Amino acid sequence: MPLTMVGVPHNAPNEGLFSCQPELIGLFETLVNVIFCAKDLDGRYVEVNTAFVRRTGRPSKGQVIGTTARDHFIAELAERFEEQDSKVFASGEPLYDELELVRRPNGELGWYLTTKLPVRAGDGDRPVVGLVSVSRDLVVPSETDIGAEGLREVVRYVQDHFGEPVRIADLTRVAGFSEAQLERRMKRVFGVTATQHVLRVRVEAATRLLAETDESIADVAARCGFYDQPDFTRRFARLTNATPAQFRSASRAADARPGPLRS
Helix, strand or coil: CCEECCCCCCCCCCCCCCCCCHHHHHHHHCCCCEEEEEEECCCCEEEECHHHHHHHCCCCHHHCCCCCHHHCCCHHHHHHHHHHHHHHHHHCCCEEEEEEEEECCCCCEEEEEEEEEEEECCCCCCCEEEEEEEEEECCCCCHHHHHHCCCHHHHHHHHHHCCCCCCHHHHHHHHCCCHHHHHHHHHHHHCCCHHHHHHHHHHHHHHHHHHHCCCCHHHHHHHCCCCCHHHHHHHHHHHHCCCHHHHHHHHHHHHHCCCCCCC
16 A cells, blocks of 8 residues: 655645654664665655665765665666666555665674555545655574475575576475465565575575685676676676675675774
């Protein structure tokens, strides 16, 4: 269901977007593991929470409000956000569960699912005046949950074969149940589709190789099941806000920084 902005004039769609819902904004400020933003039709941020500000690397909310994704994210990721936003604006329909890899406040990488909802100026078929977006941290499932849903063999198969073409038919054969059952169980346990899970495993393997080895980016792409280096670079950048080369450089710079003194 799209949100509606009660009291926002029909002839002033971009004025006061979310200004009438301070309680909602305050609620998102309390959620440290949930990234929230609201945008107008021009893609400008009109509201964000502190978790979103941390993600941009800016020191304050004032340096984010009024800017666009291109002011904070590399071109590939900004383009992905713009494509998502355009779909929501054009269709007036929500966009659910887009997978992203985000650096958490403690510096670790974590997987998030993003949902975007259109915001309308009033009830009914009033025009879309903006959107709201929430990215929630994906919790790593326990071995008990994986086993209870009969997904151990699926998980093992993906870990053993992610460098090769992995088809849904392969996973249903390993699991021993239908595609519909597989997707339901994957969503219930991992929060993602089977295809998203395979991509997640491939990207996680790539981050380890980039950070821990001197293998060429082309070799990393091939080992992790991507079509070629350009495909790998595009997908990696659109998930992580860094090209593989940038990610490798940042990882090594972080490793080179002196750690705390030990007695």
